[in-house]
């Protein structure tokens with residue numbers, strides 16, 4: 001199996017329980033809920049995406065011929081030292097491409113592996129940290145993991161049902177309205193109000209955007 005990667009970079013995990021942690025990011029190309037083309041956004045199942053995952057033309061991107069090749073590239077992105085190696089597999093939708101061979105190869109390089117997935121495809125428990133971010137207009141099949149990160153507000157998203165799923169952490173992340181500052185502020189205020197009213201949930205901020213990191 002080969003892997004189509006949009007970009008690969010070293011940063012801090014910006015979101016969720018591991019926010020602030022040094023991390024290699026692998027952003028896989030392609031998604032099953034949007035083509036990634038602006039002309040298709042209004043018809044997409046997921047319409048609020050803040051990410052360019054089209055093609056393999058980003059920094060550190062390309063087609064990797066094998067799991068070992070990609071794991072070795074990830075290790076190079078981390079740089080020297082094998083302590084506390086942490087990698088985030090994202091996209092696009094990483095579960096369209098992530099397989100056991102890649103998980104094994106990343107573990108062999110000493111990585112603790114986290115994934116950011118939309119939950120429409122089953123995620124193997126051999127991944128160390130599973131973050132699922134359900135999309136209201138899609139069917140979520142992955143009902144367990146380490147963190148559930150619901151982007152807010154989303155019309156028709158059944159957060160009450162999600163409280164019965166098997167996640168150790170329930171997080172609410174304000175929707176970035178991508179340039180509409182007033183809408184982003186309103187989304188933030190709605191997320192704060194929700195968490196104030198529903199103490200099982202915690203706020204997740206996109207801290208990399210605040211910090212000016214990738």
Ligand SMILES: C[S@@+](CC[C@H](N)C(=O)[O-])C[C@H]1O[C@@H](n2cnc3c(N)ncnc32)[C@H](O)[C@@H]1O
Pocket residue numbers: 031048049050051090091092093094116117118119132133149151173174175176177178
């Ligand atoms: C770009 S997605 C890639 C991984 C996967 N496709 C998913 O949706 O979980 C990474 C994370 O960013 C979140 N996200 C995407 N667009 C967002 C936005 N406009 N505001 C806040 N979070 C957003 C997603 O819900 C997900 O948790």
Ligand SMILES: Nc1nc2[nH]cc(C(=O)O)c2c(=O)[nH]1
Pocket residue numbers: 011012013014015051090091116208213214
């Ligand atoms: N720093 C940083 N943290 C992130 N956490 C989740 C991200 C994603 O796009 O999946 C992301 C991202 O793009 N950058």
Ligand code: SF4
Pocket residue numbers: 031032033034046047048049050051053091092093118135
């Ligand atoms: S599922 Fe994830 S990558 Fe796909 S369009 Fe939605 S937020 Fe973007």
Ligand SMILES: [Mg+2]
Pocket residue numbers: 050051
């Ligand atoms: Mg992002």
